[in-house]
Amino acid sequence: MAGRFSPLAKPQGTWWSPLGRDERLWVAIAAIWGLGRFLMIAFILPAIGNEQNEIQSYRIDPAEFHRLATEFTEAHQIGEMDGVPVVAPPPGSDIYLEGQQFAWRPVVQLKRGEQYRFLISSRDVQHGFSLVMSRHSLNFQVLPGFVTAIHLTPEQVGEFAVVCNEFCGAGHHVMTGRIIVTD
Amino acid sequence: MQMVMSGLARRCGVTGLVIDRSAERLIKFHAVTAVLFLALGGTLALLIALTRWQVVHLLPAKQFYAFLSAHGMVMLIFWILFFEMAGLVFGSTVLLSARMVVPGLGWVAYAMMLGGAVIATGLMVTDRATVMFTSYPPLKAPPLYYASVLVFAVGAILGVVHFFINVVAARMRGDVGSLPLFTFALAGAGIIALWSLISGAVALLPAFLWSAGVIDSIDPGVYRLLYWGLGHGAQQVNLAAMVAVWYGLASLMTGGRPLNEGLSRFAIVLYIFFINMGAMHHLLVDPGLTTWLRNINTSYFMYLAVLGSLIHGFSIPASVELGMRTQGYRKGLFGWLRRAPWGEPGFAALAVSLFLFGVMGGISGVIIGGPQVNMIVHNTLLSPAHFHMTVVAGTTMAFMGLAYYLVPLIFQRQLVLRRWATYQPYIYGAGMVVWGLGTGLAGHWGVPRRHWDISFDRVSTLPTQIFQTTVVDVFMALLGIGAVIAVIGGAMFVTIIVSTVALGQRTATPNLGRVIADAFSSAPAVAGASGEEKEAPVPAHGAFEAPGALVLSLAFLTLFVLLYGFSWFELSTVPWRVR
Ligand code: HEM
Ligand SMILES: [Cu+2]
Ligand SMILES: [Cu+2]
Numbered sequence: 001m002a003g004r005f006s007p008l009a010k011p012q013g014t015w016w017s018p019l020g021r022d023e024r025l026w027v028a029i030a031a032i033w034g035l036g037r038f039l040m041i042a043f044i045l046p047a048i049g050n051e052q053n054e055i056q057s058y059r060i061d062p063a064e065f066h067r068l069a070t071e072f073t074e075a076h077q078i079g080e081m082d083g084v085p086v087v088a089p090p091p092g093s094d095i096y097l098e099g100q101q102f103a104w105r106p107v108v109q110l111k112r113g114e115q116y117r118f119l120i121s122s123r124d125v126q127h128g129f130s131l132v133m134s135r136h137s138l139n140f141q142v143l144p145g146f147v148t149a150i151h152l153t154p155e156q157v158g159e160f161a162v163v164c165n166e167f168c169g170a171g172h173h174v175m176t177g178r179i180i181v182t183d
Numbered sequence: 184m185q186m187v188m189s190g191l192a193r194r195c196g197v198t199g200l201v202i203d204r205s206a207e208r209l210i211k212f213h214a215v216t217a218v219l220f221l222a223l224g225g226t227l228a229l230l231i232a233l234t235r236w237q238v239v240h241l242l243p244a245k246q247f248y249a250f251l252s253a254h255g256m257v258m259l260i261f262w263i264l265f266f267e268m269a270g271l272v273f274g275s276t277v278l279l280s281a282r283m284v285v286p287g288l289g290w291v292a293y294a295m296m297l298g299g300a301v302i303a304t305g306l307m308v309t310d311r312a313t314v315m316f317t318s319y320p321p322l323k324a325p326p327l328y329y330a331s332v333l334v335f336a337v338g339a340i341l342g343v344v345h346f347f348i349n350v351v352a353a354r355m356r357g358d359v360g361s362l363p364l365f366t367f368a369l370a371g372a373g374i375i376a377l378w379s380l381i382s383g384a385v386a387l388l389p390a391f392l393w394s395a396g397v398i399d400s401i402d403p404g405v406y407r408l409l410y411w412g413l414g415h416g417a418q419q420v421n422l423a424a425m426v427a428v429w430y431g432l433a434s435l436m437t438g439g440r441p442l443n444e445g446l447s448r449f450a451i452v453l454y455i456f457f458i459n460m461g462a463m464h465h466l467l468v469d470p471g472l473t474t475w476l477r478n479i480n481t482s483y484f485m486y487l488a489v490l491g492s493l494i495h496g497f498s499i500p501a502s503v504e505l506g507m508r509t510q511g512y513r514k515g516l517f518g519w520l521r522r523a524p525w526g527e528p529g530f531a532a533l534a535v536s537l538f539l540f541g542v543m544g545g546i547s548g549v550i551i552g553g554p555q556v557n558m559i560v561h562n563t564l565l566s567p568a569h570f571h572m573t574v575v576a577g578t579t580m581a582f583m584g585l586a587y588y589l590v591p592l593i594f595q596r597q598l599v600l601r602r603w604a605t606y607q608p609y610i611y612g613a614g615m616v617v618w619g620l621g622t623g624l625a626g627h628w629g630v631p632r633r634h635w636d637i638s639f640d641r642v643s644t645l646p647t648q649i650f651q652t653t654v655v656d657v658f659m660a661l662l663g664i665g666a667v668i669a670v671i672g673g674a675m676f677v678t679i680i681v682s683t684v685a686l687g688q689r690t691a692t693p694n695l696g697r698v699i700a701d702a703f704s705s706a707p708a709v710a711g712a713s714g715e716e717k718e719a720p721v722p723a724h725g726a727f728e729a730p731g732a733l734v735l736s737l738a739f740l741t742l743f744v745l746l747y748g749f750s751w752f753e754l755s756t757v758p759w760r761v762r
Contacts, residue, residue, distance in 0.1 A: 004440035004505075007364035007430035008278060009705045015361060015444040021726050022501065022733055023443050030493040033740060034486035037747070041482035041553050051754050051761045053477060053554040057470030082644040103644065115760070125322045126403060128562045130631055132649050136757050137629030139468060139561040143403045144321060146470040153760035161647035163639075165562035165631035167315050169322065170245060173636040176645040 055140065056149040065121045065147065069096035073106045081107050081178065094119055097177070099127035099142050101169050104162050104177025112181050115153040121146065128166030131179065139165060154181040192282070196692040197592060198703040206276040206283040210269045210593050212293055214586070217265035218680050220300070221579075224258035225673040227251075227308075229666060232618070236663025237638060237656070244635045245310055251633060253307035255316035259574065260335075260417075261300045266582050267424050268296070268342045271373065273589065274366040274427070275349035278703075279359045284352040288345045295338025302331035315633060317410060320390055320401050329391035333384060340380045343373045364447060368427035371451040372420045375458060379416025386410040404471040411465040418570070419458040421578045422492070423451060425540070428581040429499045429533060431702075435588060436530040437523065438699040439499075439506030442729060447498050453491035457484050467557040477554040489549055496541050497736040501729035503533075506699075516731045527697050528604040532584025535612035540577030543619055544569060546743050550750045558761065559754055562633075564662075565626025568619050575669075576615040580608060583676050588695055590680055596687030597694060600679045607675045614669025621661025627753075628655055 005011035019027070046052060073096070076087040085106040089095060091114035098105050100123040110116060120129050122144040129148070131138045133156075140148050162177035192203045227250045233241040242250065276283045283289060306312040312324035350370065353359045362370065386409035393401045430447070433439035441447040463480040466472055507519035524530045547569040551560040560566060591598045598604065630637055630650055637650040637659075687693075727733060 004442075005364075005444065006434045006438075006440055006702045006704065007427075008434050008702050010279065010359050010363050011361045011444070012705045017443065017445065019443055019446060020728060022729050023446050023498075026497045026733065026736060027446070027490075027494065029737075029740065030490055030497075033493075033744070034490050037549070037553075038482045038486055040751075041555070042478045045555055045751065046478075049555060049751075049755065051555060051558065051757055051759070053467065053558055054474050054762050055468060055470065055472075057472075084644055107645070115762075126319045128631070130562065130629065131759070132629040132647075133758060134649075135628055136559050136753070137563055138558055138757065138759060138761065139563065140558070141466075141469040141561065143407075143470060145402070146404055148468075148470040151760075151762040153762075154758070155760060156758035161645075161649045163631055163634075163647070163649075165634065166319070167248065167322075167633040170248070172248075173244065173634050174639070174642045176639065176642055176647055178645050178647075 054151075058147050058149070059145060060121060060147050062121070062123050062144045065096070066098065066123055069098040069105070072096040077106070078109070084178075086180075089116070092116065097129070098123055099129065099164065099168075099175075100124055102164070102171035102175035104129070104164070104175065107178040107180065109180045109182060110154050112154050112157050112183055115151055118148075118150050118152055120148045120150075125168050126166050127164050127168050127175070130163045130165040132161045132163055137165075141166065154179075157181050157183055195592060197695065197700070200277055200703060201280040202277050202593075203281070203283045205286040206272050206289075207593055209283070209286070209289045209293065210272050210277075210589075213265050213269035213272065214590065214593070215684060216297060216300075217262050217269060218586075218677055220257050220261040220265060220304075221673065222677045222681075223304070224254055224262055225670055225677070227254040227257065228673075229670045232663055232666030232670075234635065235659060236666075237636075237659050239663060240636070245313075247635045248633075249308060249310035249313045252313050252315045253304060256307055257304055259316060261304070263421055263574070263578065263582075264339055265296065265300075266586075267372070267376075267420065268293070268339070269589075270424060270427070270585075271342065271346040271369055272349075273593075274363075274369040275346045275353070277593075278363055278366055279350075279353045281349065281353035281356070281358045284349050285345065288341060288348070292338045292341035292345055295334050295341065297338075299331040299333070299335025299338060303328060303335065306331070317414070318387075318390065319410075320393065320403050320406055323394055326391055326395040329387050329394055333387050333391060336380050336384045336387070340377065340384070343376050343380070346370075346373050364441060364444065365427045365431045367448055368423050368430065368451050371455050372423035372427070374455050375416050375423060376420045379413045379420060382409055382416060383413025386413060404469070407466060407469060408463075408471075411463070415465060416458070418574065419454055419488070421574055422458075423454050425536070425578040425581045426451070426495050426499075428585045429495070429537060430502070432529045432533040432581070432584055433499050433502045433506065434702045435698050436527055436533065437503045437506035438509060438702065439502035439504075442498055442501045442505060446494060450491040450494035450498070453487055453494075457487040457491075464552040464557070467552075467554045468561045474554075481552055481554055485552060489545075492545060496537070496545070496739070497732060499533075499537060500735055501732035504729040504732045516734060520731060524697050526605050528587045528601075528608060529584045529696075529698070531605065531608035532580050532587070535608045536577050536580040536584065539572055539580070539612055539615060539619075541739060542742065543616070544572030544577050546746050547623065548573060549743075550747055553750075556750050556754050559757060560626065562631060563626035564622045564630045564632050567632050568623030568626055571615060571622070572619050576612060576619070580611060580615075583611070584608065586676075586680055588698065590683055591687070591693035591695060594684055594687070595689060595691055595693065596683055597690055598679070599682045599687045601696070603675050604679055607672055607679070610675065611669055611672025614665050614667070614672050616665070617661050618665025618669055621658045621663075621665055625655060625658035625662065628658065630655060630658070
């Protein structure tokens with residue numbers, strides 16, 4: 001049998017030896033657990049979960065996105081909140097949400113149980129879209145020049161804060177937005 | 184031998200290794216520089232932590248963001264890399280009793296790293312490059328900032344190249360056949376480091392040109408991909424280096440030898456092949472990647488690297504068990520563990536590092552690295568909580584443990600304040616646990632990272648009080664209190680090392696406490712050395728050689744499975760459907 005060598009010394013002679021019982025058992029268990037996690041992420045959760053990571057994206061010129069977002073806001077505006085336009089687009093529609101130093105616009109009003117496609121982008125630097133609930137948050141990275149597209153369906157009525165969780169400059173901590181969910 | 188007589192080298196009075204004097208000097212410079220950066224980073228850590236603790240809210244916003252940028256850079260890049268360079272020189276010369284082949288290259292690398300690091304740090308702490316260590320464009324820093332980081336990176340690349348030159352030359356001279364496991368793991372770290380540093384340089388070069396006005400835009404998506412080629416790779420460098428230190432400390436403290444050398448080496452190779460592929464786990468909620476790519480990259484490939492860590496996570500406690508049993512501590516399943524040298528700083532650091540890295544850092548990393556669960560974690564405080572458990576409670580703690588032996592041996596001085604050193608790992612570890620729990624739970628509740636004011640009291644439009652709750656207050660208080668404790672632990676380390684280097688009594692044979700002198704000897708282990716509790720040398724637990732470590736590992740895995748399941752449950756309670 002080969003000897004065992006200190007990790008701090010040059011091994012002399014053969015150090016290779018077949019796996020013993022301890023190692024065989026552990027490696028087998030660890031490998032099975034790795035496989036389990038792989039199946040969970042790649043197949044099981046995608047088949048059963050309500051929260052899927054299926055972000056889609058495409059490139060867009062920030063000026064073009066701004067134009068679309070402005071058009072969208074004007075078409076669906078129902079009022080204002082703290083000077084920020086509030087929009088109430090019909091269920092199932094696309095929502096343009098624009099991040100800029102230092103605000104998320106517009107305020108969006110949604111109907112519970114309806115699915116909306118959020119198209120989120122930035123006018124200037126990178127931002128972090130963070131939709132905060134009482135004990136969780138949903139977070140997506142937002143880059144200028146790219147649209148981050150996700151489908152969201154609210155299941156609970158209420159007002160949800162949106163904050164920014166990617167450092168975006170001196171006013172990062174005043175960057176907020178709002179999503180309102182009604183019945 | 185010739186070298187020793189010519190005065191270009193000396194023979195170590197404790198280990199018997201031949202130490203090239205120029206390598207020794209280079210190690211000293213790297214180590215001292217590293218510790219000074221650690222001291223600076225720790226000071227900044229205290230200030231930013233006391234700002235995030237909303238009750239104290241110490242710094243004004245501008246200074247907070249500037250210091251946060253500097254803390255990330257100084258700690259994650261400068262402290263860690265300077266220490267690793269010291270380790271690379273040590274592993275490729277001293278441990279092999281080999282000469283440093285091109286000292287000039289080593290010094291050029293050091294000078295470039297130092298110059299770049301000092302300038303970048305200066306710009307960051309003075310609020311002239313407040314872009315965080317990630318410097319995501321189009322947030323812009325002055326050209327000098329990118330230039331200094333590039334110079335640092337090129338210096339680090341040269342340092343790694345120098346390591347390989349030393350190793351190859353030693354092999355060609357016939358000074359070494361198989362590398363010691365410690366050096367082998369560092370070689371793994373070196374390979375990953377080359378890849379990651381090059382990737383970082385490729386990300387930063389266009390950023391430099393853009394900042395200097397040579398090109399007028401850079402793609403933020405491509406930058407992120409390349410940057411995390413560096414950022415993630417660099418973490419695996421730290422991981423592999425930490426594993427090297429774990430094996431080294433296990434051997435030095437308990438005479439432990441890897442249960443199966445081939446398996447341990449194979450697990451290092453897994454890191455090399457599979458870790459860079461997991462780099463996209465920083466981009467899980469970015470635009471630009473497809474779902475398929477996300478799932479495969481994070482789930483399939485990454486788990487082979489995790490398998491590597493699970494192998495080490497068992498192999499190292501097993502080697503400690505084996506070492507202790509060989510010394511005669513054979514009682515029961517855990518007699519070896521009870522009688523382990525808990526009062527020896529190196530063992531304390533090893534135990535704290537291994538435990539916190541595995542239980543808090545490793546499990547949390549695998550959980551939040553899944554594309555689905557990542558949606559409720561990305562850029563919340565849970566992310567820094569995770570990586571402080573890996574790179575601080577794990578890597579930094581392990582490096583501190585090694586320094587308690589490396590510094591006396593290399594500087595040939597008696598370790599000062601040895602008593603402090605025996606408590607230091609526990610204080611530092613306890614601080615990190617409190618800090619990590621507070622920060623991690625706050626993140627789970629949605630509290631953003633890199634954020635000066637979660638009260639949102641100064642917001643003029645759409646204010647929110649979402650984080651003004653008692654639970655969040657408690658978590659942020661834990662963050663603050665834990666930080667104070669950890670910083671005390673860190674300051675103890677810096678004090679011990681700095682005073683050893685400056686004031687420690689000079690001696691050719693520093694007292695290293697209870698170390699196993701044959702840790703440096705190339706001979707295979709012999710069973711049945713001295714020790715108490717001698718019993719019959721027959722293994723008492725069937726044919727398992729390390730039954731205690733096996734039970735511990737299985738307990739760890741059970742916790743892992745439970746927490747993993749819990750994370751999926753938490754995701755399912757989110758009151759939004761996402762697709
Ligand atoms: C006493 C020990 C330490 C304490 C109390 C501490 C505390 C903190 C705090 C409060 C933050 C800010 C989190 C946020 O607001 O986003 C932070 C960020 C960070 N820390 Fe530490 N830290 C410590 C040691 C270290 C060490 C040793 C390293 C690296 C080896 C490190 C690497 C980082 C990094 C990379 C960041 C992220 C910076 C960024 O978001 O750009 N820390 N730390
Ligand atoms: Cu922002
Ligand atoms: Cu921001």
